[in-house]
Amino acid sequence: MQKKAATPTHAESSTDLTDPVFLKELRITMMKFAILQLSDEHLAEDAVQEALIGALKNAGSFNRRAALKTWVFAILKNKITDILRKRQNLVAASRLSHDDNGDEMQETLFDRKGLWKTEERPIAWSQPAEAVKNEHFWRVFDSCLNGLPENLARVFMMRELLELESNEICETLNISTSNLHVMLYRARLRLRDCLENNWFLGEK
Amino acid sequence: MxxxxxxxxxxxxxxxxxxxLKEKILLKTHVMMCSGCRNFGEQMxxxxxxxxxxxxxxxGDALEDKDSGNTGAKPKT
Structure with a gap:
């Protein structure tokens, strides 16, 4: 086991918040997340800024990037909750905790035997790696991600954008592992459906 | 089934x-016969x-740096 250092080592661990590239990437992800939750770019900007300032105070005590991300993210989540509360936005608050969506999606996709409906059956995506270079593709990706129900978008982003481990997500959100699996499944079903319909089908 | x-x-x-192991075997058998699920697996x-x-x-560069001057941090190629 490596001993936890009080100050960041300069060797190869560019995991601290003084690394401009890491900080920039982290900030972009945080902004996307915050905008999604708050639907307001200015409020999102403030929340991210405050979370980062809060995080910088103790940045030195983290020597693992994943741990740092989890922590920064937890701070951001608190900021967002505060803002939502202050706004007394009951609609948004109830949306945050609402957790029942996905079953109707599965009814749309599968028949009664649980088989793909003919028109919903996934196609082979041609050259997904090429899509990365296409600006229009990212606009489609953006809108598909933003089209997810908020609770699904949140777990999906934590898992695939922040690259957090399952247990970290479950702890942060206080949900069970099986709950997480179901939510990720629902998010992926929707996201792949959206990308296929709005991008990969047109590519053919 | x-x-x-x-x-x-x-x-x-x-x-x-x-x-x-059981899940793997069941899954493999199904995916072998089902192109939709095979494609789904690739898509994951x-x-x-x-x-x-x-x-x-x-x-993100487009999103971030659109009109805020140059930050100096260039993405690696």
Whole structure:
């Protein structure tokens, strides 16, 4: 086991918040997340800024990037909750905790035997790696991600954008592992459906 | 008996946990016969790669630096 250092080592661990590239990437992800939750770019900007300032105070005590991300993210989540509360936005608050969506999606996709409906059956995506270079593709990706129900978008982003481990997500959100699996499944079903319909089908 | 709904669920879950031997066998048998689920499995991998590219800001530059002067931090090629 490596001993936890009080100050960041300069060797190869560019995991601290003084690394401009890491900080920039982290900030972009945080902004996307915050905008999604708050639907307001200015409020999102403030929340991210405050979370980062809060995080910088103790940045030195983290020597693992994943741990740092989890922590920064937890701070951001608190900021967002505060803002939502202050706004007394009951609609948004109830949306945050609402957790029942996905079953109707599965009814749309599968028949009664649980088989793909003919028109919903996934196609082979041609050259997904090429899509990365296409600006229009990212606009489609953006809108598909933003089209997810908020609770699904949140777990999906934590898992695939922040690259957090399952247990970290479950702890942060206080949900069970099986709950997480179901939510990720629902998010992926929707996201792949959206990308296929709005991008990969047109590519053919 | 494995259907597409169960199979896609396992394909998704396999990104978070190791499947049991029984699950693997059932899944493999189903996917062999089902092109839809086979494509779905491939798409799960693509989705992960695309999400990571998205988070790394392949497009984030446009979102971030549009009109805020040069920050000096250039993405590595």
């Amino acid at each position: 494995m259907n597409c709904q169960k199979s896609t669920q396992l394909l998704s879950e396999s990104q978070e946990r190791h499947l049991s 991998k693509s989705l992960r790669e695309l999400s990571r590219a998205y988070a790394k800001g392949v497009n």
